[in-house]
Amino acid sequence: MQFDPDNKIVQLCTEGMNAAATGQPETAHRLFRQAWDLADNDFDALTAAHFLARHQTSREDTLQWNLEALNRAFAIKDETVKSFYPSLYLNVAKAYEDLSNLPAAVQHYQLAASYSHHLPEGSYGNMIKTGISNGLQRTGANGFNPPVLEALVNHWCETKQLQALSFVLPPYLSNLGTPHHINKLISALSYLSATRCLPVAEQEKVDQLIATLSDSVH
Template sequence: MDPDNPVVRLCAQGMRAEAAGRPADAERLFHQAWESATDDYEACVAAHYLARHQPTPERTLHWNRECLRRADLVGDERVAAFYPSLYLNTAKAHQDLGEPDEARESFRLAAARIGAVPPGPYADWVRVAIAEGLRTTGAAVPRAADGLLSALLAGFCARGDLKALGLILPAHLADLGTEEDRVRLTTALHMVHAARWLPEDEQRLLGRAVGALAAPA
């Protein structure tokens, strides 16, 4: 986003106010941004931040939908990277309203657009949030290795094996169910398995998980 855009500046000021523990000031700045918007792009940006400060799930969903509507009206590369977050926020609003089917579909739409987000910490955060949503709503296709991975990760946590956790957990948490994700997760498991520092029982379990992931779906 253009930091010199007046609406973007107001939203940035609102975020600073929010971070400083001044929610009323943040909400005022986001409303000011909405009222200052001169086109669909600026309205999309302002609606995104307004959705953060609504008193009810219904109002939150309203502003998330308005944000999506404005993004669709823009329809160019300026908003392409917005969609994963917009669908993610919409999905969470549906969850808060007890609408699992709508939430599931929004999580799927978010996952389908994640490739538009430039690589980096923000993309990683959005991917993990989407993956969690897919799992909690039953939209994720279970992998044969899921039970083995859960047991392994629980063992790593119990032993405080941060090295094994650091190598495997990011790929596991960010798994959207794609072939690329399966390869990433399998590679992480292979690396730990090849190093052979795990206790014998975990090493065997890890080998089984690698085999389960490598098997055709």
């Protein structure tokens, strides 16, 4: 789904963002609230609720508006709305984390990760993935951290093995532990293995790691 710059709700939210950026929080909140009051469909309500959630003075209200945005997304019968799910789940998770409700936070960080393959490639998608990864780590929920892989990456960084890092680092850094992300990492490791550019001991570790990761997603 695309944001229409001529949409009145989008225009009000844009004005609100500009007000917030210039140190006018009360004006920003008023504009976002106006957008909410004028919203007459789920997409417009989602947009307004998303920005209202970012300009609340209590953590409880922040959670409620983030939940409202997420629920409005659920009501939209358009497959492309799934590209919003990772960000919306991330916001809900962080709101629960700020309220010290770690079980709910973990659940929503994991849901954000499960939809992360719908994110577009590029800086926005990478930003959301980083936020999800950091949230999983803060809440102790990131179960994907193979010690062998971590040791190899650290060694390649220390010894400046740029060829190995060029294959592995992007999927390693963006890996959220989902089958989709693990398969991307397996592909990168397989390409690296095929180059036969590593010392024998590292080559063996990479090949074993590929087998272990493959078993984990089958």
